[in-house]
Amino acid sequence: LTHFDLSSIPVKEDMIDAEKVAHVQLQNPLEHALLVLTKTGYNAVPVLDLDGRFCGIISKSNIVETMFGIEEIEISQLYKKKVEDVMQPDIPTINETATLEDAIHVLIDHSFVCVLNNDEQMVGIYTRREILKQFRNEFYQ
Amino acid sequence: LTHFDLSSIPVKEDMIDAEKVAHVQLQNPLEHALLVLTKTGYNAVPVLDLDGRFCGIISKSNIVETMFGIEEIEISQLYKKKVEDVMQPDIPTINETATLEDAIHVLIDHSFVCVLNNDEQMVGIYTRREILKQFRNEFYQ
Numbered sequence: 118l119t120h121f122d123l124s125s126i127p128v129k130e131d132m133i134d135a136e137k138v139a140h141v142q143l144q145n146p147l148e149h150a151l152l153v154l155t156k157t158g159y160n161a162v163p164v165l166d167l168d169g170r171f172c173g174i175i176s177k178s179n180i181v182e183t184m185f186g187i188e189e190i191e192i193s194q195l196y197k198k199k200v201e202d203v204m205q206p207d208i209p210t211i212n213e214t215a216t217l218e219d220a221i222h223v224l225i226d227h228s229f230v231c232v233l234n235n236d237e238q239m240v241g242i243y244t245r246r247e248i249l250k251q252f253r254n255e256f257y258q
Numbered sequence: 259l260t261h262f263d264l265s266s267i268p269v270k271e272d273m274i275d276a277e278k279v280a281h282v283q284l285q286n287p288l289e290h291a292l293l294v295l296t297k298t299g300y301n302a303v304p305v306l307d308l309d310g311r312f313c314g315i316i317s318k319s320n321i322v323e324t325m326f327g328i329e330e331i332e333i334s335q336l337y338k339k340k341v342e343d344v345m346q347p348d349i350p351t352i353n354e355t356a357t358l359e360d361a362i363h364v365l366i367d368h369s370f371v372c373v374l375n376n377d378e379q380m381v382g383i384y385t386r387r388e389i390l391k392q393f394r395n396e397f398y399q
């Protein structure tokens with residue numbers, strides 16, 4: 118095996134840059150968020166504030182769960198509620214100076230991790246697919 | 259680094275056994291499938307036939323997309339359609355004698371892979387989380 122040192126590989130090299138990351142805003146109604154998730158095909162995306170700062174993530178599950186009323190499926194909730202009402206705020210992130218060693222710990226429990234600059238703004242995301250490609254290339258090139 | 263040989267580690271050791279895998283049947287109405295997905299919290303699960311044979315996977319996206327009508331969100335489709343109408347049938351699988359080397363190739367593009375016996379029945383699933391734990395343990399024990 119080669120000298121594959123995760124702590125020497127910066128996440129910045131292979132992260133998905135912010136401009137390619139689908140996201141929603143705190144104040145968007147759920148119906149808008151569901152449209153974004155459905156159109157992009159992603160199960161969860163980051164939630165940002167108006168300054169581009171990371172606030173949490175919102176998933177299809179978060180939204181679909183609000184539709185399940187007591188007796189039947191109710192879609193009225195999608196028009197009444199906002200992203201900030203149902204999102205997950207306590208999500209681990211990594212700094213833009215982080216390495217694959219920092220990323221792998223988060224990626225055990227989360228399918229992607231947001232990369233932030235020192236002003237808490239999202240500069241990109243690092244995904245499980247990306248780290249698995251790195252491992253596969255290491256073992257099979 | 260140690261002698262981490264993916265081709266020598268069988269998936270059977272660390273796969274999630276079939277009885278712990280949430281799944282749905284071909285003939286279930288979408289509303290039932292959505293309930294299973296919402297209650298278990300998973301974004302996608304295997305679809306089996308009455309003999310336990312693997313038929314494909316169904317995701318929250320597959321179901322939610324059917325709700326988007328021309329003008330508005332319509333939930334009537336959830337009661338009219340069945341799992342087999344919207345599922346994804348052409349999904350790669352691996353045999354129960356497979357190793358992590360076989361699994362990693364599928365896990366680059368799919369968040370989990372179904373493990374089948376020679377009768378095409380699902381005996382378990384192997385997930386990205388499981389392979390990432392293997393990598394982390396290899397690097398950080």
Ligand SMILES: Nc1ncnc2c1ncn2[C@@H]1O[C@@H]2COP(=O)(O)O[C@H]3[C@@H](O)[C@H](n4cnc5c(N)ncnc54)O[C@@H]3COP(=O)(O)O[C@H]2[C@H]1O
Nearest residue numbers: 137138139158159160161162228229244245246366367368
């Ligand atoms: N449009 C598409 N084309 C091809 N393959 C697709 C795809 N959408 C999803 N996949 C595959 O499904 C995996 C899980 O996607 P999911 O949306 O649950 O979970 C995604 C999603 O929540 C988020 N994500 C990935 N790319 C994103 C982006 N450009 N913008 C926002 N979120 C993104 O990161 C998670 C992990 O992504 P990862 O790539 O590791 O893993 C992805 C990828 O392998």
Ligand SMILES: Nc1ncnc2c1ncn2[C@@H]1O[C@@H]2COP(=O)(O)O[C@H]3[C@@H](O)[C@H](n4cnc5c(N)ncnc54)O[C@@H]3COP(=O)(O)O[C@H]2[C@H]1O
Nearest residue numbers: 225226227278279280299300301302303369370385386387
């Ligand atoms: N109830 C829960 N508790 C704790 N963490 C949870 C969780 N549900 C999901 N996660 C986390 O989110 C990841 C993506 O889940 P997802 O449902 O999109 O994608 C899942 C799901 O589609 C499927 N899956 C996993 N376990 C399953 C099971 N017991 N039955 C059916 N499908 C399962 O395999 C995919 C990859 O799973 P993986 O474990 O690698 O990755 C999981 C796990 O890290």
